[in-house]
Amino acid sequence: MNIARTLFALVAAVALVSPSRAQEDVNDASEKAMKAAMARVAPFVAKIETSGGQEVVGAAPGAGGPQAGVRKGVGPTTGLVVAPDGYVISSSFNFANKPTDIFVSVPGKPRLVAKVVATDQTRMLTLLKVDVKGLAVPVAVPKSEIRVGQWSLALGRALDTDLKDVPALSVSVGIVSATGRIYGKAIQSDAKVSPVNYGGPLAAIDGRVYGVLVPASPRGETETAGVEWYDSGIGFAIPLEDVYAVLPKLLAGQNLKRGLMGITAKVQEDPYNAPALIGAVSRASAAEKAGIFAGDTVVAIDGKPVANFSQVQHALGPKYSGDVLAVKVLRDGKEVEFKGVTLTEAVTSFAAPFLGILPLRDDPDPGVEVRYVYPKGPADAAGIKPGDRLMKLAPEGTPAAQAAPIAGRESLTAMVNSLAAGTEVKFTVKRKEGGKTETLSVKLGTPSDDIATALPLPSSAGRALEAPRAEKPKGKVPVAAKPADDEKPAAKDDKKKDEPETGLLQRSNPTLGREYWVYVPDNYTKDVAHGVIVWLHRARPVAKEGDDLARIFGRFCADHHFILVGPKSRNAEGWVPSETEEVVGDLRAVIAEYTVDKRRVVAHGMGVGGQMAFYLGFNARDLIRGVAVTGSVLGTQPKEPVPGQPLTFFIVGGEQDPLVKEIAEAKPRLTEKKYPVVYRQLKEFGKEYLLDTTLEELKAWLDSLDKI
């Protein structure tokens, strides 16, 4: 009697969704269900009030640009009871303005003075405690039960009524839009989520709670990241199940931080289709301690397969410092599993090791020819001279026979970077003087912030520089080992046909709606790799700015082989963080068209443009090697250095600039993270562009980005 049973079930099911009374339609039913859910959750929703604090949060001084900040309202905010003894969790956004005092009112209890117990810095949650006992706590919807399309109610206490017969709750209705958002940390809902309900519950229609409402963004990790999406239909909640899982730690007063493994992806053409190949392992990191090497490919984390680095990031995203993982890698075609990989809070920053030379560029021959030796640097101390060719390298103690051959500039850089500062190494050097081959010992040091001005030209190997230049370069006599005459290029006219355009060029990409200008020096040839200076304009794009920059840098670009790129912000107020990807898109288009030296790609700007340059530097790590700013404040917390992706800074502040103190702060903050920083403070100087002396230093700095 299977059919009968099915039929019965069908009729019963329909009867359930359609009430017997004809006038009660689906909207009446849903309204009742919503109000019932609100009534069930209401006892857990606390009201939070504060005193003191700042007006604007998350702002860099000298507002504008990507760090303009958010005004913090003066009204109450929301929290959710999570433990019976007066523990209330809330969004850290509600305390981002650093109030001096916090008061919490739990429904049915008097208003009480609250203390901050702990914060979860990965999910931007703050746990508060008030002196009250015996509170009821909400039931979490298990993550396994959460499905896209389920009803969701965002509840808050910011707009409380003062009437007795109206529920003291605000509500917005939506559905679950997605799960596993923000690197697996959040549920997404289309209910209106905003400061009206941050810290409150995202409730299910049955009165259980999905999670705690927070502002969140995949692009930022600060308390205010994602606030710009308020009321947009894109709102986030941290699953309550996850909150309960870490609650014992929070209750114990432990601040929770992100867990890092210390691996960096190998830069690949199409990272989404390439396996998760490790490009570098940070020193003293979880991965290094576990025995994971650069060159290993991550294939599974905690038994869950990962196909690319993005999936690795999603697997690691929700993890806390102290979490223990099992990581399976592919090494030499074999799977190796590392159990007990304990994630750390921060990857300890190490200064990059320094040999003290500038290599000659675009040199196809084996070894690296020394273009310049930094005075008093390690190479100088060891007696290495310009024109010498470094052929082999062996760490101290390794037999000379096992010395590794140096293929070229990239290979030498990678070899040196894999060693610690202070390591003794032996170089096999082919001397310029006398042509003899010798072995020299060098003790690697750390880079100084001295800028060597008047660097010798040419900077590239003679054979790459075809036609004789219109003017003789200034500075010292060229040190190219091989006379350029040896390999004169073929007919100049033939070359012209397949060389890309030069000069000041306006570019646009109609599909992406992008517009930018490019300046390519007239002596451009695809045999010489060019550095790229990305100029980020001030608040608004300035007409003819390309001409101005071409005038300032034109000669330098020709002599030292640089291309200028000037992207334009699409935001009337100036740069916003979300434009990073579009700027990177412009940059990639230039890289695809011209021969680019990836060690000399720089973000440069002044004022708000410089803030964007900082932002670009930290968020396009695989591309940007230097950030040069003038009159710009470092607004965000600097990110950790990444091995194999060096980043160096050149910062100028004017003493007449009211923001000079804030600008100068960038140096200690970056130096603390072991980034090389040059800071110049100019007297009698406000917000203008650079003075000649500083400009010369900037040019020298730009030309020495590939120092080893």
Add this chain to the structure above:
Amino acid sequence: MNRLLLTAFALALGALSLAASDPFSKTADDVNTRTVKLFGSGGFRGVANYGTGVIVSPDGHILTLASQMLDTSELIVHLYDGRRLKATVVATEPELDVALLKVKIEGKKPDEPTGLDLPFFDVPAAAKRPLSTPGDWVLAHANEFEIAMRDEPVSVQRGVIASYSKLSGRKGIFDFGFTGNVYVVDAITNNPGAGGGALTDRQGRLLGLVGRELRNSLTETWINYAVPIGASVEFRDGDKVTAVSIPEFVASAMAGKYKTRPRTVATAGPGGYHGIVFVPNVLERTPPYVEECEPNSPAAKAGLRPNDLVSFVDGEPVVSIKAFTDVLRKARPGATVRLEVRRGDVLQAVEIKLEDAPKPAVAPKK
């Protein structure tokens, strides 16, 4: 067996169609006939020269917001059926942020009947109905973004009542005048031109007028609100306090009796004397910590102590010394204010009876 199957299906289908019946479209059509599109002055510097109104009498009275769009002699009304009529302002009440208009027929005097017989909202009846509460489905009907012209219907948006609470609005740097209770809606309803539109329940019953584009200073977000149709405000005329509600305003204005009063400037008197000396006000939001109380002052008599943090005044939070001063300025000598002060880790209630300010020699420090 077959018959059983058919019956079951019929049952199921009947029930399904019942469950899926959706009254929104009927409501939208009905409300649209009682809603007008307005065109007036503006159109520059981001000020919309169009708006929405609701018809409140068969004779062509229209209720809308008291916006600058009405500052014109050429106010144009588009009815739901495409008729284009002129209108004049009968009266405005800036404290309630409402205005009453009347359709003008060529050749007829303003107080003569227009001869129209329009569908309308019964304002007194609407004001008598119980309040809507958070979680009620609502519809907003308005000519936002000037999408509708002539006989095109106004736009309808669905949402729920998010809350019923005091408006703490801000227009640029200026605090918004109306501070009574409003319906906050969880749909993005307050767009250019939407002001004066109808907020109704699912049956099309009028709940309020869609408000302006304001920022909520409590949360620093744009707020989507409607002024409840029963809203009222109080006026202080010397020591006399009178109140006027929207239904009263509409009735009085229709009878030609309502006197549009000039906008009352908030009486920013010196306030009552309390005698609290706060810590120096040097931060953006300096918390109101008591430094000392002047001898024999109301604060000293009430037992306020140095280091007490004044956190709430009559239940309202005061986040800074400035907020405290703003609240106290409205209180008069002789009035009693209830403070909650943080002393150590507890909140302590303290009542202060304000006095006349002492002689200038011992004037309270600012």
